[in-house]
Amino acid sequence: MILEIILVFVMLIAAAAAGIFKDLLNAVIAVGFVSFIAAILFYFLQAPDVAMAEASIGAALTVAIFIIAIKKTKRFEEDEEGS
């Protein structure tokens, strides 16, 4: 149980970090991390099929296409002026 609490906590922090990071590459890695922990949680929830899918699709391939897209565009989020 304690492991799950820690995992959820880390996952939420990673998700928030994905929103905060200015460097999009870091943000994408954080998303991959979220997916990876989600895969572990799926395993705890007795869903091995979904855990495999999330690990291979969510954590690996999504991150890969994000990185390709960032490479084709721009790596840094510009400073926000005004709101």
Next chain:
Amino acid sequence: MEFIENYLYYIASFGLILIGLYIILIKKNLIKMIIGLSIMDTGVNILLISMGYLSGGTAPIFSRENLLPSRMVDPVPQALVLTAIVIGLAIIALALSLTIVLYRHYGTLNTRKIRDLKW
């Protein structure tokens, strides 16, 4: 403690959904918004799976003898989530390709700077 035990996965899923929604609403960078979408998808998937969980259940696979159907977790949400994960990948791929083309046209990813692209 019991509270956490009962609500841990709901906290995880709705935490992710709300963080994702917040990123989509606040951020002006398109890739950031798509990141928010991806986080939101993950949250929804955790929600669906936790809806079908049975405390102390086993995975719905008859891999050994003496596994009882009544002690297995619900296979239906797992099937739904498999579908949802693939759909999420499809949407994200399409969104990123549109972003690439948009960047070719405008040279920026900031939605403010892109003419009347505001929401």
Next chain:
Amino acid sequence: MRKAVSFILVVIIAIGIGLSLQEVPFGKTKSEVRKYCLEKGIEQTGATNIVTSVVVNYRGFDTLGEVTVLFLAAIGLSAILYREKEGERKNRRRSSLILYTGCKFLFPLILLFGAYIFIHGHLTPGGGFQGGAIVASGFLLVILGSRSWWGFNRSKMKITESLSGLIFVVVGLLGLLYGGHFLLNYLPKGIPNELFSAGIIPIIYIAIGFKVGSEITGIIDDMIRSG
């Protein structure tokens, strides 16, 4: 201003959800559908992995739609990224010998692993989507690590994509012809827990594996090529 409004909105939604979620206690699923699928699953579909029997047989129509969604995304992506002049490739740095050799060594193993996952979809965890994704990650490795530019043939990939989709549809339609129901599991179910069992499930899952693998590879390839 916008930040504050969004934040308040999100907090309100969160509170509303938190208050109302007490109705659905965690860890006490009570679905009738669950009971039916678990109790009748092996008898009706022959697959020991009930998730697979739900994905391919009970809710096979969803899966057909889902495969279509991925196909759609691949096609839409290539239509959007399409350029009049094809494939002008930048000078890309050649990968090092170590990386190249490592990829060459790993690639067949990854492919084998992916194929194992989707062929045994009805017996063990995993299936067409997971196996297909693993196959695609193998191709991703080749794209990243190969010394010459993409070593695979796109038109063969397209044929694989289309044919595996058509196999899914045709298998379903044969069920319609044979027993009056689309996607009816009309083949003999065999003995549970053996490789050749579960009727049409392995056929469809293998087709899905090929389709997903080639589609995701196509998506990655199109994005890299788009320049």
Next chain:
Amino acid sequence: MVNPVLLIVIPLGGAFAIPLFAFISKHLSKYISMIVALAMLIIVGVLIPAVSKNPIVVKIGGFRPPFGINLVVSPFSLFFAGIVSLVGFLVSIYAIKYIQKGDIDKYHLLFLLFLAGSVGVVLTGDIFNMFVFFEILCISSYALVAYNRDKDGVEAGIKYLIQGSVGSAFILIGIGLIYGLCGSLNMADIANQIHSVNSPLLFLALFLFITGFGIEGAIFPLNAWLPDAHSSAPSTISAVLSGFAIEVGIYAVVRFVWTVFGASNLLHFLAGLGILTLLIGELSAFKQNDIKRLLAYSSIGQIGLILFAISIGTAESISGGLFQVLSHALSKALLFLAAGYMIWKVSSRKIEEMKGIGVRMPITSFCFLIGAFSLVGLPPFIGFPSKFIIIKSALLTHQAYFYFLVGAVLLGTVIEISYFFKLLQGIFSKTEETGIDEAPLTALVPMVILTLLIVGIGVYPQAINQFLHLASHNLIDKMGYIEQVLGAL
């Protein structure tokens, strides 16, 4: 007896086969999409007599309803499927010559999947299956809106995509909550159990569904994407998006509110929302000087009217709303198709540039004129009986609230008349000779067919009245729906 599942499977199979035919010739794909749409139309035609007698429940995979997926082919859903295949077929004829840029085989593939998604949404009887087909519909329309790959199109596409995918995520959350509460995904089964569940979560789920489907259905606060997407897409796609895609969104909302949740206390709210949508759409259309944006805003207005009509909640008003769905689909498709070649010839979307085009392209402009008259609701075109039934049924409720809303509908119609009149005046004014000629035959044929349908049904509305009554009674009869699905053991 044709199995209705073919309506979905044929376009899917055709779409999977197109890449193979593209190896022979890329131009083959346009005929494939036409043939497939024609096949769908024929299947709908064959099904109509059978379905009028008794709705058909199709069990996919042979599993009985709450456990497997089932399609419910009732008059109500078949009506929408008919519109989808009719408009889809005519637009695919038009597209033969119109789509020339880009990868044409991919355009036709996406178009077929678009049809498959729409038909799937209307025929299915399972909420998750509906979500999947809804995704097919949405994703293909994101890609099609951006098909031209110009600045506007791509921008509109991504705007649409982000709003649409947030909506889909909402729908999925709603499905999760419903599954947690009722333990089922089958609409009839949920409708059967929903009264025993009394929880604020139900309201949350309904809210999520209405938001999610309302984005595609362009209900008022959620329609920011529509004007951009409908105006920057290729004209064929604008025609189908306006013609039936938003109606399919409305269908989903109606299905959930009526059949699944049985939330009849929400109807007044939805009727008000419909009128708000109507007024916002018509007022915004009045200011436009871009012909396609004008038509797009007018679609928002019409959607508001349809939502209002269905939300009045009597059998007659629902059949009026369905009549309006048909009339809007035909007229708006005609308007967008006619506008497509006008824009092509003038190479501008500004209304000022269209001056005198009525003389140069007489048939196209005449069709445009008919479409506009019908949309406004002039006799003897199809728009007249539909609006007439709606207003009559609203007045028959004898409620002050609806009297008030009818006033708003009439106000909307007046605004509509004024901007269409302005537009038509521009088109038919006289100018000097320019090198503009008539649209090709492949464009004229579908436009003329649409015109004939508009006039024909307008003169003789009894032709479809009976079917509409069946459809509206079918929607209201919730217990009948549950019995048909769950009783079919």
